[in-house]
Amino acid sequence: MNKPLAYATVVVGIVASSSVMAGDRTITLAVKNMDCAACPSIVKGSLEAVPGVAKVAVSFKDKTATVIYDDAKADVNQLTTATTKAGYPSSPKGRFNASSIDHYLSALRRCENGDHVDRCLSVLL
């Protein structure tokens, strides 16, 4: 077997798979304490200061910050820490945050009791 060629194939494979795995990710954070029109720019600035962050869009109305970041350079924890240090605690907003899990569990409980099956299903789907 041609060893240099096998080695090169492995290296190319690793580079290719890591470039698929690492890259731009988008996350939406639920941000607390944004109570005036000046707040979003502070939140935006705190996130933009995190290395690896490419783009930030803050919604004052929705109390969210949507961040595009390179997951090889930054992680969610750094993002939430940055806003928290600026005075705006944040947490990932998604299907499975703490409140949606509560919602999910209470729907399951209703299902077990045999009522509200339709509502239960709408949460599970």
Ligand SMILES: [Cu+2]
């Ligand atoms: Cu403010």
